[in-house]
Amino acid sequence: MIVVDASTLVLALTHAGPLGDLARKRMAGETLHAPALIEFEAAHAIRGLSLGGKLGQAAAETAISLLSALPIQRMPGYALLDRIWELRADLSAYDASYVALAEHLGCALVTGDARIERANAARCPIDVIA
Numbered sequence: 001m002i003v004v005d006a007s008t009l010v011l012a013l014t015h016a017g018p019l020g021d022l023a024r025k026r027m028a029g030e031t032l033h034a035p036a037l038i039e040f041e042a043a044h045a046i047r048g049l050s051l052g053g054k055l056g057q058a059a060a061e062t063a064i065s066l067l068s069a070l071p072i073q074r075m076p077g078y079a080l081l082d083r084i085w086e087l088r089a090d091l092s093a094y095d096a097s098y099v100a101l102a103e104h105l106g107c108a109l110v111t112g113d114a115r116i117e118r119a120n121a122a123r124c125p126i127d128v129i130a
Helices: 006-014 018-027 038-051 057-069 077-086 093-105 114-118
Strands: 002-004 032-035 072-075 108-111 126-128
Touching: 002 018, 002 093, 006 018, 006 038, 006 057, 006 108, 018 108, 032 093, 038 057, 072 077, 077 093, 093 108, 093 114, 108 114, 114 126
Parallel strands: 002 032, 002 108, 032 072, 108 126
Antiparallel strands: none
16 A cells, blocks of 8 residues: 555656656555545646647547546545645645645655655655656
């Protein structure tokens, strides 16, 4: 069981290189959990890659289709709000939602964002894909 954030999903869905391979390998065989906002954040990032010319239209559409099919257990944000607020000085509310969920479940957060680990505010393992 792991919590995955949007950066992990975007790497897994859009990168054919080593980082994408690492993300896919880390997710393989795990029960995936995420806050309910995961699709919105991942879709926003995929949109940005597409509009910025870093991801072709067909690849972006494939990534969105795969995103909607991923078996992710989602938790509503209101269940995590107190801890998200506690983390406000160190993390954005978006990043804090992933940390709060991993803490709640007692598992690791897998992320492509090293800033979450550097914040040194989480009470859960942070597994940075780099």
